[in-house]
Amino acid sequence: xxxxxxxxxxxxxxxxxxxxxxxxxxxxxxxxxxxxxxxxxxxxxxxxxxxxxxxxxxxxxxxxxxxxxxxxxxxxxxxxxxxxxxxxxxxxxxxxxxxxxxxxxxxxxxxxxxxxxxxxxxxxxxxxxxxxxxxxxxxxxxxxxxxxxxxx
Numbered sequence: 001x002x003x004x005x006x007x008x009x010x011x012x013x014x015x016x017x018x019x020x021x022x023x024x025x026x027x028x029x030x031x032x033x034x035x036x037x038x039x040x041x042x043x044x045x046x047x048x049x050x051x052x053x054x055x056x057x058x059x060x061x062x063x064x065x066x067x068x069x070x071x072x073x074x075x076x077x078x079x080x081x082x083x084x085x086x087x088x089x090x091x092x093x094x095x096x097x098x099x100x101x102x103x104x105x106x107x108x109x110x111x112x113x114x115x116x117x118x119x120x121x122x123x124x125x126x127x128x129x130x131x132x133x134x135x136x137x138x139x140x141x142x143x144x145x146x147x148x149x150x151x152x
Contacts, residue, residue, distance in 0.1 A: 021105065027094040028095065031091075051096055055093065055096060058085060058089045
C-alpha cells in the first residue's frame with residue numbers, strides 16, 4: 001500500500017546496561033578460556049579457519065531451529081534454543097572480528113548504510129529504508145531500528 005510504513009522493533013525482555021565494547025571483551029575472554037582448554041586437550045587452540053568453521057556450524061544449528069519454530073522440523077524447546085544459538089552466532093562473529101582485527105562496532109553502522117541502498121540496486125525504486133539510532137538512555141543499550149517505507 002502506498003505510504004505504508006513497517007517498523008522493526010528490538011525485542012527487549014529485560015533491562016540491559018552493557019556497551020558493545022564490554023560485550024566484545026566478554027566474548028574475547030570466553031574465547032580465551034576455550035583456547036586454553038583446546039591447548040590442554042588437543043595441543044593447540046583453534047586456528048582462524050577452525051573458528052570460521054565453528055561459526056558455520058552455529059549458523060547451521062540456528063537454521064534448523066528456525067525451521068522448527070516455523071513447523072518444518074520437530075525440535076523440542078526450539079524457541080529457547082534459538083535464543084541460545086543466536087547468542088552463540090553473535091559470539092562467533094565477535095571472535096572472528098577480533099582475530100581478523102575488524103572493528104565491528106564501527107563496521108556495522110557503515111555496512112548498514114550500504115545496505116540501505118541495496119533496494120535501488122535491485123530495481124526497487126519505490127522502497128526507502130531509514131536507519132534510526134535511538135539513544136542509549138531510552139533503552140539502556142543503543143538500538144538501531146530499520147524503518148521500511150513503501151512509497152509505491
